[in-house]
Amino acid sequence: MAAVDDLIERHQETLSRALTALTDRDYWSPYPEFPKAYGESGPTDGKAAFDGLLNSTFELPGHPAAGDLVGTEVSPYGLELDIAYPRAEVDALLAAARAAGPAWADAGPAARAALCLEILARINARSHEMANAVMHTTGQAYAMAFQAGGPHAQDRGLEAVAYAYAEQTRLPRQAGWTKPQGKRDPLVLSKEFITVPRGTALVIGCNTFPTWNGYPGLFASLATGNPVVVKPHPRAVLPLALTVRIAREALAEAGFDPNLVTLAAERDREGIAKTLALHPDVRIIDYTGSTEFGDWLEQNATQALVYTEKAGVNTVVVDSTDDYKGMLNNLAFALSLYTGQMCTTPQNLLIPRTGVQTDQGAKSYDEVVADLARAIEGLLGDDARAAAILGAVVNPAVLQRSAAAASGEYGDIALAPRVVESAEFPGATIRTPALIKVEAHKPDDRAVFLTECFGPVFFAVAVDSTADAVDLLRRTVSEQGAMTATGYTTSPEVERQLVRACLDSGVCLSLNLTGGVYPNQTAAFSDLHGTGANPAANAAYTDAAFVANRFRVVEVRRPA
């Protein structure tokens, strides 16, 4: 296929560079994160493309279709999207995947990597359109929807493709084998090692990061030869529907069956994910969402490899700092960004009752809490700026938790949430964070802060000492799971204890972040997202383990 050879050549350098980046772990990305890099008219063109999708049927030529259309997406910014997606029966989706599979399996790792890079390049070129789609399904503010939903998600996709390529080419395609036999002739064989896919893969998307959390599994499975059925969250269909359509176009143009990537749009409460997940054809599942459904998948979809990212409770230990202002600003931004609706947002800030040593002198628990509250107020004082950082509340359950915090239900209010009005989107639901004071040793308080309280509610937990804080961090991660852990300390001994606790409980640790990197952000090609070593997730983005079992190797040997 000439088209495929062209793509291999076109994307060779990016793939090589990605492979180097995975080993170096220094900063690298081929997808610019600055909106301006996408041309003068990029934002306007992207908005126009998005507007063109509204109030219409989402076309997927050649896609299995039961005949009816589904879709009830409403933007957290108040906009009704009114996009109707073609629905397909589970059996039709899986039959289409089965039919599409063989040619893709035979294409080999290099061709598949090239096709995946072509898909990513086309998605990248449409980052402004995607930003609108992500914004109006997740509630992320535009700048974040652009970066996290666009280039950063693409980075995570490319990272998975590069790992998949590396793993599939670890064994030589052919090898000679000569075994000496003393005085007799040696035994000589010629051996081939050929990768074969597992089978059909299922990606179950989430509401808040449909692309960022969806791309690693989607591209890891596709690059290793498996057809992929994408089951988006019913409230965040559009970003993945666009992704699926772009993938189908690229695949078809290169001569492959577009049904290698299909969309499982579903009726309200249809529960198609369960039906798909238990189907014997489905051999790989990537899931991001609630702990309840993730645990169900791990326990019931035993015919498949199941990669889950579930809920957790992220903890910050505040021991001491030589940049008190930097710490407060870093935490204020980390808690505010996207209304605390990131799986990586810290929830509990453990602050010793005995106070915190800082470059501005010793600060008591109450002072630290008050100063953090002020830092958040300062950051979000202006409504326009607040809206640009907070984005919008993604769903009614999050809004309810903000209201509960405001009513004092969770504990003493150190900072009450504030309603932010958006001039641009009067229908947007926007709330600033609530900061609640609780005590580590009060059973009632523990019942509250030791469960995930997803959204803009944060707990300033008074602990007896830093040692207590470290213990509580360890226990919280081990029992509740966590995607991130954060520490502030100037003491090498406390730092050692924090590292020890994080190794014991299996969570990645950010130490003393006071500048432009936040505990809830990870960068592809360098940072791991999650560890797979605590209850919050059974895998990480991205390591060899995330891709190495998505394919198998068949050996053929013959006398040479």
Place this chain on the structure above:
Amino acid sequence: MAAVDDLIERHQETLSRALTALTDRDYWSPYPEFPKAYGESGPTDGKAAFDGLLNSTFELPGHPAAGDLVGTEVSPYGLELDIAYPRAEVDALLAAARAAGPAWADAGPAARAALCLEILARINARSHEMANAVMHTTGQAYAMAFQAGGPHAQDRGLEAVAYAYAEQTRLPRQAGWTKPQGKRDPLVLSKEFITVPRGTALVIGCNTFPTWNGYPGLFASLATGNPVVVKPHPRAVLPLALTVRIAREALAEAGFDPNLVTLAAERDREGIAKTLALHPDVRIIDYTGSTEFGDWLEQNATQALVYTEKAGVNTVVVDSTDDYKGMLNNLAFALSLYTGQMCTTPQNLLIPRTGVQTDQGAKSYDEVVADLARAIEGLLGDDARAAAILGAVVNPAVLQRSAAAASGEYGDIALAPRVVESAEFPGATIRTPALIKVEAHKPDDRAVFLTECFGPVFFAVAVDSTADAVDLLRRTVSEQGAMTATGYTTSPEVERQLVRACLDSGVCLSLNLTGGVYPNQTAAFSDLHGTGANPAANAAYTDAAFVANRFRVVEVRRPA
């Protein structure tokens, strides 16, 4: 630890060479497979050491012990071993593993690889003793027990250690990260990547290859930082008990807790494997044995990573050959070796009714069957030679199948099994293979030959054509699973079809073996054992997927 540093240095070259071998896939082994390489007195010393183990209590100093002793091993050669093993309660075994774990987790990949190589070197030095232990638990003849139970098993262990080391060192231990910020100062972080183990691992051994099938999981888990509980098959305890004791000695001498490797000897029918497998502490399980229990593990031990090797039906397609005699001799040996009690032994020989083209002219189905029967008779005509190839029948169920074949229960007898007397071991139960003629399209025959008939019973299956044979191979592997597939053909087109069928169904293929390599043998560092892509096994020895998920990586990042 000076001792550990010494071991790292001592084994560095072997580890390096193993890592190269994994990439090259040419023949390599650091453990000589010729008995004479172990010294003049090796065999006598090994026998004496084995004799010293009989009729006594197997000592495991420092091992958890409930106080009672268990053990009822009887050699397939008629010898009562009368070895009593200390039994331990499940909770005590797991508590001991938990206590031993942290220092091992902290030791790091290099120290763990060195300790594993030291254990393997000590096992290697005792290969003659191990050969006796393997012989008198599995029924393998001495020469095979020596090779497969000794150096070849050690090769598979080392292969797992090398893969584990490679995977754990894929990420740099430390990395710098500098992200440009236009005119502002770049963001700069320093990152550490630290491997952490999964938790306690369980190895469930089998009766026929306790070391060869036990070592990959044992060493993969140990090298990645996990304590290992070894649960041997009740009829083949000694080889793994010796292994455990040697491992404990090496670990203790280097300053580690010997309870990193423990033995779960059990009372008759105690069923300790189920209790261990469902315990929340157990995070990794390696299992070789029946499909029934393997499937049960995959479906129920959902808290653990489960690697299984179960049963299958191995097929040979006989289309044509340019070395008829070589083919017959190769097959005769493959079917005879260890009384067909290898998971890799071909069971069904698919032979076209239309005949087979050979260098000795066209041969009809009946001629091929008769010639194969004669080749087996020729190979096993002498009792002493027969005993040296066949070994002994491992258990009563295998003997029963040989008897059923002899009675005509499975179909027309092309070659009846013969009782072989061993001069050395009058109590040994030895049977030559039975060759049964069946028809591919007869439902009654299909019911017989399309299920695993473990042991010395083989089916010469009459098929309408080679195309039929290839179809049947594909279906058998997909539905029943298989560890091996074998083909004989001089036609490039048939070869293509065979490769296609094996890729589709996910089984490794040996083509046209007519010399000193047999379809049921695989060599570590070059051949994959199994694929994990069909129902016979969900993993292979050994690839990156077999080790990459046995540990996780925790990242720690800080401002540089």
